Amino acid sequence: MTILQTIGFGPTGWGGLLLVATLMTLCVTAVALVIGMVLGTLVAWAKLSGSRIARSIGSAYTTVFRGVPELLIIYLVYFGGSSLVTAAGAAFGYQGFLGMPSFVAGALAVGIISGAYQAEVYRGAFLAIPRGELEAAQAIGMNRTLRFRRIIAPQVLRFAIPGIGNVWQLSLKDSALVSVTGLADLMRTSQIAAGSTRQHFLFFIVGGCLYLVLTSLSDRVFNGAERRANRSMPAGIGQA
Amino acid sequence: APVAAAKDWKTVTITLEGAYAPWNLTNPDGTLGGFEPELAKYLCDHMKVECTLVASDWDGMIPALTAGKYDVIMDALSITEERKKIIDFTIPYAHTHAAFATAKDSPLANAAGTGTVIKLDPGATGKEIDALKEAFAGKTIGIQAATVYSKFIYDNFGSIATVREYKTGAERDLDLESGRIDLVFDDAVYLISAFEKANGTLGFTGPEIGGTIFGSGEGLGLRQADTDLRDMFNKAIQSALDDGTIKTLSMKWFKTDVTP
Amino acid sequence: MDLDFMASTMLTLVAALPMTLALFSLSVVFGGLLALLVVWMRVGGHPVARGFAKGYIFVFRGSPLLIQMFLVFYGLGQFGFIRYSFLWPALREPFVCAVLSLSLCTAGYTAEIFRFGLRSIPAREIEAARAVGMSGFLLTRRILAPIAFRNALPAYSTEVMMMVKSTALASLVTVWEVTGVAQRLIAQTYRTMEVFLCAAAIYLVLNFLILQLMALLEYRLNPHRRAAPLFPAALQ
Amino acid sequence: MASAPPLSGAPRLSVRNITKSFGPHQVLRGISLDAQDGDVISLLGASGSGKSTFLRCINMLEIADAGEIVVDGETIAMTQRGGRTVPADRRQVDRMRSELGMVFQSFNLWSHMTILENIIEGPVHVLKRPRAECIAEAEALLVKVGIADKRHAYPAHLSGGQQQRAAIARSLAMKPKVMLFDEPTSALDPELVGEVLRVMRALAEEGMTMLVVTHEMSFARTVSNRVIFMKAGEIDCDGPPDTVFADGASPAFRQFIGNFGG
Amino acid sequence: MASAPPLSGAPRLSVRNITKSFGPHQVLRGISLDAQDGDVISLLGASGSGKSTFLRCINMLEIADAGEIVVDGETIAMTQRGGRTVPADRRQVDRMRSELGMVFQSFNLWSHMTILENIIEGPVHVLKRPRAECIAEAEALLVKVGIADKRHAYPAHLSGGQQQRAAIARSLAMKPKVMLFDEPTSALDPELVGEVLRVMRALAEEGMTMLVVTHEMSFARTVSNRVIFMKAGEIDCDGPPDTVFADGASPAFRQFIGNFGG
């Protein structure tokens, strides 16, 4: 069997499975990114707020979810969450395992982790906004929501785009760990193919290349966004 | 999990890794194949239950079993006392020998006893092993971590050779080819299939080692609460042993007989 | 929960901690140095160097470390010319390979982080430096690097925490650090959650300490961003 | 822009006994001031004497350590929280701020918006007025300050004087009752200074209250109806320009203006 | 600070026919200028007329589209690379810049360094002079501009005028042969303006060449020995103050100063 047949789309080729797995990885990461955006915004806001309690909660969140190995968090969300759902099912008389769907659990777990990273990105971006511009917003009587919506959010987004791109990369790879929930993502499918055919190098290289394809697509998106966001700024060094 | 004896088993979910050829593997179309899936089909037909085979990652298998996501693990699990504390096992459906392998052109090839089979009981050693110790002194031996073989290797060869533990057998075999290690020690059926991949450059050296020293073989893993399911499987396995099904499947997939 | 088991697990895992720390510290150092080189090529004027750096960052940031490590360790060994080269005695060693691939990977990320740090330097402050006649290495050493490092520090501390966790993959290449030992214990005992909780506790403590150190560094380096003035009458 | 007079002749803006320290350094040592409709008050003082800080305290960008601020007879309520003085009602502060315009010494234009967007931001989003109307007004203001051709440029691409004029236009677009100017002509050439002063004089005639930190003695003399000279965080002299600039003023003030014109 | 005169009476600084556009907008349309030792040249012009851009072109913070810059008889070599004009020899530019001091319109202090550190940065690291000596000189400069008490403060904690004075001290610490000042007194009160002008006059007497963008007509009139009025990117009139301020000057200039003093 030639290499092309092995990784192609024919009856003996793994192309189909790998393609589906790539899409799965993309979906998990995209959903996780959105979950992380919501959580990250809340946590960043807590960490920047004046309340000491909110600040400690925010710090605890970012410390724990960045500090603990991702695999354990996925375990906890998946099996912990499943126990909750199963218990709830039992309360309504359902016998047996209900569990969270693998996709939901995986995306939620990666999203929670991504939220911790995004919170730091947003916090850094907020601190990069020139103080004077915030004062100017206060001075014309913008209330907090308005200030957030009109002045802070657009600028935070501008400063945060490279950071979000970085988090996207991380999540893309964290999503490889959700295979413990039984989800056939790109990493696991490459490993299955490698284990089943004993062609480890071939499938690891193909898997790696598919990750790079995802990366280059997302790089394009983030670079475009960055260029758009920075058109009001004087050119600096190291501009893409 | 609260699932329990009261349940009458009509459907059973069996999980396996799907990447441990030839025990279990995945076909390019996504279906599962190999020794275990075919045996599972026989067992389920015999018990008249409907079985679903699900591939899952080894890392999540045990917690998923205890959480109730799957009912049975069928993934070449060796039965050991330590593991019995957490999950229950059926009677073994396979019992394989273990052996050393090395490159055919290595000076270590064809060590004393190559081609023979010896049987050892727990704790026992024999003069064959002493001969191997002499031959392998100062070499590097690769084993798969956390298998029943690691204790044997450490006990007998730990003091005279360098032992290197790998997460999977496949990676270890690559290192044998590249020359980072001199010998590997593993399940003989596994090694036979590895030899196929290596285009005949690898071969056994020294005797194949059987007997109860490596436990009582490979069984299905179940939750401890599901004794009824275990009994059902025990009966089915016994029947597969009795009617020669296991032997047939074994010859098909392993080219050797692994009947316990 | 079985306390005896947890205690003995903890002891086993802590015994593997030195290996984790060795992997971590070596790859942070080498990865950092490599990142400086890559970022220098990335923002420098030379088109070939810039292209190379872009490609480097793309590959090492874009693909999973697991695959990189596999290819570095098992892949290089497949080539005869490497096996017979002078590099082999070093590349033969799993530890060397583990540090090598961890460093290669983190350098990709760190280079990007440093580049963002450079990007966020106010253009006016660079102009002021140019106007006194600074350029090249002097400009980098006195103005660009200090400001960029300050800007990059929050993101860099995240990367350092990631490194601690990334060392977990080294067991793939037979370097048995904390996670590898934990997985081995699980395979022996099947007590997944207990063992992983112990491992997580170790990582959490380690990362907490690192984070505190980084936060202290950040605080020290940024007196100018703090609200209260730091010049009490005592200083004058 | 003449707006309804405050209740029963109360001053439009009244500041009572404000103090403020940064760490060990006391910048304001008890400053009080009443401004009526149409008052144009020049705030003079040496560099570092606390003028900017005073303006910033008035619209609460800095929270004064003690003292009271009263706008249109309404006292800004303060409260203690966590050992610090903070405004009791955020909404009251926001409302008050939208009535006080501020032109910053360092302009503080929003860098992610064009000049036109900077100007309509407040009217559209804070005052919730129709966008088209705001744009029309903004264009008129831009013509008035002479940078209509830069309406679609970003602040980073403007010269210093252009930024300053954009900042003035941004404040005026809010049609505030009181304007706080922090050196509104520092980056302008004489011709523009004249232009801006003319605009301010017109505003004064329409009854707007203005507090202007300035180093332009000619402005203090001719446009304002009151001059306050600050020295080391205190009011050193205070009165109509004729009186203050007359020889009767304090020795410190005489020294201050003595050097005028090098 | 009097330094060796340039070769054979060549001008200290000579700019020839500089042009510069930003996109479609031509900001400088061919400006030439010769400055001898001790020349104090005032650069006047409306906001947006290109004064800052001109100064920035002289020390190559902006690269002019065309034209030549000659310092001490040495032409800054330019070359074409990738379709853009760039300096041929970076080291030549660095050397030239360390001889040209620049005070920015927006100060541009390094925010992560204290004022003292800002001032000794150039002497210690560019000129490689002993640190102790530089500190002593910096302290003297700080006293001269009146912010000695702020030596350990960070720029963000200073008032506008204090920052401006720090920026002036930072440039002077390099002991340049030519100083380029971009509105060096815009944020200063009259007393300080007087102070700074006195410092500048002293420098002029010591033979330093100065190019000063300013809106202070009194400075242009009394300190400088030459006045250049820029209009829309061109030199409109150029000559000794007496001549230029006399009625004979161009109508544009008359209009420009006509409004002076509101």
Ligand SMILES: Nc1ncnc2c1ncn2[C@@H]1O[C@H](COP(=O)(O)OP(=O)(O)OP(=O)(O)O)[C@@H](O)[C@H]1O
């Ligand atoms: N955030 C701050 N932290 C510490 N000190 C500060 C801060 N802001 C201002 N100061 C100090 O308070 C004093 C008054 O500053 P302020 O900006 O009010 O002066 P000013 O009168 O506006 O001067 P200028 O005319 O130079 O703008 C100065 O000595 C300054 O150093």
Ligand SMILES: Nc1ncnc2c1ncn2[C@@H]1O[C@H](COP(=O)(O)OP(=O)(O)OP(=O)(O)O)[C@@H](O)[C@H]1O
């Ligand atoms: N980076 C830039 N991009 C685009 N246009 C610019 C840029 N910098 C300056 N300009 C434009 O060039 C013109 C001249 O600007 P410059 O800063 O030289 O003016 P100036 O004479 O210093 O004015 P001022 O007295 O207000 O400081 C202005 O119209 C400005 O909008």
Ligand SMILES: [Mg+2]
């Ligand atoms: Mg001020």
Ligand SMILES: [Mg+2]
């Ligand atoms: Mg200018």
